[in-house]
Amino acid sequence: MSQTLTSRPPQKAAPTSGGTVFTVLIAISFAHALNDLLQSLVPAIYPVLKARFGLSFGQVGAITLVNQLTASVLQPVVGVVTDRRPMPYSLPVGMASTLAGLLLLSRAASYPSMLFAVALVGIGSSVFHPESSRVARLASGGQHGLAQSIFQLGGNAGSALGPLMAAFVIASHGSHVGGQGELAWFGLAALLAMGVLTSVGSWYRGQSSARRGRAEVAGHGLAPRRVAVAMTILVVLMLSKFFYMASMGNYYTFYLISRFGLSLHNAQLCLFLFSGAFAAGTLLGGPIGDRIGRKQIIWVSILGVLPFTLALPHAGLAGTVLLSVPIGLLLASAFPALVVYAQELMPGRVGAVSGLMFGLAFGLGGLGAAALGVLADRTSIGLVFQLCAFLPVIGLLAGFLPRFPRP
Numbered sequence: 001m002s003q004t005l006t007s008r009p010p011q012k013a014a015p016t017s018g019g020t021v022f023t024v025l026i027a028i029s030f031a032h033a034l035n036d037l038l039q040s041l042v043p044a045i046y047p048v049l050k051a052r053f054g055l056s057f058g059q060v061g062a063i064t065l066v067n068q069l070t071a072s073v074l075q076p077v078v079g080v081v082t083d084r085r086p087m088p089y090s091l092p093v094g095m096a097s098t099l100a101g102l103l104l105l106s107r108a109a110s111y112p113s114m115l116f117a118v119a120l121v122g123i124g125s126s127v128f129h130p131e132s133s134r135v136a137r138l139a140s141g142g143q144h145g146l147a148q149s150i151f152q153l154g155g156n157a158g159s160a161l162g163p164l165m166a167a168f169v170i171a172s173h174g175s176h177v178g179g180q181g182e183l184a185w186f187g188l189a190a191l192l193a194m195g196v197l198t199s200v201g202s203w204y205r206g207q208s209s210a211r212r213g214r215a216e217v218a219g220h221g222l223a224p225r226r227v228a229v230a231m232t233i234l235v236v237l238m239l240s241k242f243f244y245m246a247s248m249g250n251y252y253t254f255y256l257i258s259r260f261g262l263s264l265h266n267a268q269l270c271l272f273l274f275s276g277a278f279a280a281g282t283l284l285g286g287p288i289g290d291r292i293g294r295k296q297i298i299w300v301s302i303l304g305v306l307p308f309t310l311a312l313p314h315a316g317l318a319g320t321v322l323l324s325v326p327i328g329l330l331l332a333s334a335f336p337a338l339v340v341y342a343q344e345l346m347p348g349r350v351g352a353v354s355g356l357m358f359g360l361a362f363g364l365g366g367l368g369a370a371a372l373g374v375l376a377d378r379t380s381i382g383l384v385f386q387l388c389a390f391l392p393v394i395g396l397l398a399g400f401l402p403r404f405p406r407p
Contacts, residue, residue, distance in 0.1 A: 020141035022150075027200050028135050029154030031091070034193035035128050036155040038098055038186055040162025040275075042067055042105070042118055043250050043369075047257075047264050048180055053111065057254075061373025064250055066115045068366025070122030072359035079130035079355025087131065088201035092194040094127025099190035106183035126359070133339070133354035135200060138207050144343070145294070148336040149286025156282045156332060160275030163253075167268040222402055227345050233397050234342055237302055238360050240394035241331055244309065246368030247388040248274060248324070255381045260317045274324040281332030289337035295401050298341065301334035303395030313386045335361070341401075 101120025108114045140147030253267040289297040312323045
């Protein structure tokens with residue numbers, strides 16, 4: 001990293017060709033919603049797969065690990081390649097991989113076939129995120145935090161709709177063992193996303209041609225060692241955020257069913273409420289970061305969630321559901337700022353940095369899901385939530401991030 005940063009002198013950021021292109025941002029956000037809706041179907045049907053195939057919590061966690069590692073490992077690679085040579089039409093091609101994985105999962109009759117199916121779904125996501133994040137930055141008109149929030153809002157909205165759609169389309173089958181085949185219907189959403197992404201790719205190709213040879217590089221005046229330390233802190237902060245998110249995204253329904261005796265349908269509705277709050281927090285985080293600074297919003301969102309996470313394992317049903325709302329709001333507000341902050345730390349490498357950040361998000365989430373699943377098998381779901389409640393303490397490290405001038 002040090003050699004890379006010192007090899008090119010600071011330059012002024014390339015001027016934007018106009019204001020924020022909201023039509024493109026809305027289109028890429030909508031595609032992100034469809035992409036993450038399809039991705040979120042995987043954990044949403046865990047109770048169905050667990051009951052039908054007699055899976056352990058460890059095996060459930062391993063499914064998430066395979067899905068999210070394939071989604072994470074390839075993302076920085078895709079980003080590095082497309083930094084050098086943009087590939088506008090890789091977006092619909094990646095969605096085609098998601099479609100293939102989804103159709104295979106709807107017919108999977110063995111554990112290995114499930115793992116292969118979710119790996120294909122993950123590969124589709126690994127192609128989608130670096131290039132679509134670059135599209136969002138190209139369309140930002142300089143409002144990078146706002147653009148990231150709009151882009152990520154689509155993803156979080158899709159993640160929120162996934163459990164809701166699963167509740168009504170899959171779980172409404174009447175039993176835990178029915179509904180796997182209904183996943184195939186969601187292939188229609190993948191086809192719609194492919195159409196939208198083809199249109200976005202055409203706009204992106206025009207922008208890439210117009211900007212060829214113009215690098216968006218801004219000097220921040222930080223020594224390479226300081227940049228390396230800051231990136232390390234960002235990784236640790238993301239570990240805190242996404243390990244806690246793994247507990248909520250993968251095991252919150254099990255926690256509600258185990259502790260309060262909720263039905264699968266009602267537990268998934270509670271997960272939808274949490275995911276909806278998470279989507280709202282994403283929309284707020286970017287613009288607030290543009291206004292008050294990335295470091296401040298990172299600090300508040302990660303450390304500020306601590307009182308709520310500490311209270312959740314000791315609350316009743318109503319309190320648990322209510323506490324999930326500020327937890328979702330605060331945790332979500334960090335990620336747009338984290339992504340833009342990292343892009344500012346390593347200017348001129350939007351694809352690589354975006355791939356790294358989104359890849360870490362998936363990878364850490366997968367590792368967290370697998371580790372927490374093994375812990376739940378050996379202890380209990382309740383203990384998992386009690387231990388995860390302390391993860392936001394790591395947010396104290398945000399105080400050591402260098403402060404950039406307000407945008």
